[in-house]
Amino acid sequence: MNNELVSTWCKLSSSVPSSYVHPEDKRPANSVINTDEKIPVIDFSGQDRTEIILLPLFSEVVGKYTQELNKLGLKILELIAEGLGLDPEYFNGDFTAKPVVISHHYPPCPEPGLTLGASSHKDPNILTILLQQEDIIGLQVFKDGAWIPVQPIPGAFVVNMGFMLQMITNGKLIGALHRVVTNSTTSRHTIAYFMNPTEECIVEPAKPVITSTSPPKYRPLTFGELKWNFVNKGPAFAAELGDDFTKTS
Numbered sequence: 001m002n003n004e005l006v007s008t009w010c011k012l013s014s015s016v017p018s019s020y021v022h023p024e025d026k027r028p029a030n031s032v033i034n035t036d037e038k039i040p041v042i043d044f045s046g047q048d049r050t051e052i053i054l055l056p057l058f059s060e061v062v063g064k065y066t067q068e069l070n071k072l073g074l075k076i077l078e079l080i081a082e083g084l085g086l087d088p089e090y091f092n093g094d095f096t097a098k099p100v101v102i103s104h105h106y107p108p109c110p111e112p113g114l115t116l117g118a119s120s121h122k123d124p125n126i127l128t129i130l131l132q133q134e135d136i137i138g139l140q141v142f143k144d145g146a147w148i149p150v151q152p153i154p155g156a157f158v159v160n161m162g163f164m165l166q167m168i169t170n171g172k173l174i175g176a177l178h179r180v181v182t183n184s185t186t187s188r189h190t191i192a193y194f195m196n197p198t199e200e201c202i203v204e205p206a207k208p209v210i211t212s213t214s215p216p217k218y219r220p221l222t223f224g225e226l227k228w229n230f231v232n233k234g235p236a237f238a239a240e241l242g243d244d245f246t247k248t249s
């Protein structure tokens with residue numbers, strides 16, 4: 001049984017199975033990395049009540065975590081809405097009604113240059129709040145033609161804008177293109193909190209951001225449709241919707 005676990009397999013194997021090897025142009029070993037660029041940091045200390053209290057029971061921990069992250073996410077979305085001239089509570093209803101928490105485990109990889117922990121993608125949802133393991137860099141974000149490693153900051157979350165936010169803002173905000181690289185020595189854990197809407201929720205450019213000089217760039221579709229197409233067609237679907245993944249501002 002144990003032999004079937006990926007983490008066990010990776011200790012036994014010294015090469016990546018061929019099905020995991022990415023095409024040459026997608027391999028991390030062949031891409032431009034920029035370690036000088038700093039990821040913007042928002043400091044909520046002093047005004048924030050979101051102390052995460054970890055209780056001994058797992059379900060309670062997850063429940064509390066979800067509650068606190070929802071408050072944090074809504075606070076960020078309120079600021080975004082205000083910045084766009086929308087009602088501050090614009091995102092408080094259906095757009096954020098079905099959050100999902102996913103825990104990721106990336107085992108050490110014998111050939112990190114040939115494959116990825118997660119291929120380059122934009123999250124389809126509105127906002128993702130990621131808690132990274134503090135001692136390893138795995139996440140990278142694409143900006144100005146290069147991949148920027150996202151250095152974990154103790155006590156901080158990474159906030160990723162998703163494609164849904166790009167659609168709602170009619171491209172005023174751009175979803176973050178990101179990927180995960182592996183390393184040969186250390187496994188890595190992260191916890192992703194996805195602020196998701198209901199499947200039936202209609203995603204389209206918000207009326208207040210549409211003007212005669214800024215006509216809608218995206219057709220309306222349900223989140224269910226958006227997510228299904230992202231999972232099954234990936235970046236090809238974003239391209240169908242008129243997104244240029246290489247454009248980062």
Ligand SMILES: O=C(O)CCC(=O)C(=O)O
Pocket residue numbers: 102104118123130138139178180190192
């Ligand atoms: O684990 C990470 O660093 C990122 C995970 C991610 O991109 C995702 O779950 O969409």
Ligand SMILES: [Fe+2]
Pocket residue numbers: 121122123178
């Ligand atoms: Fe992601």
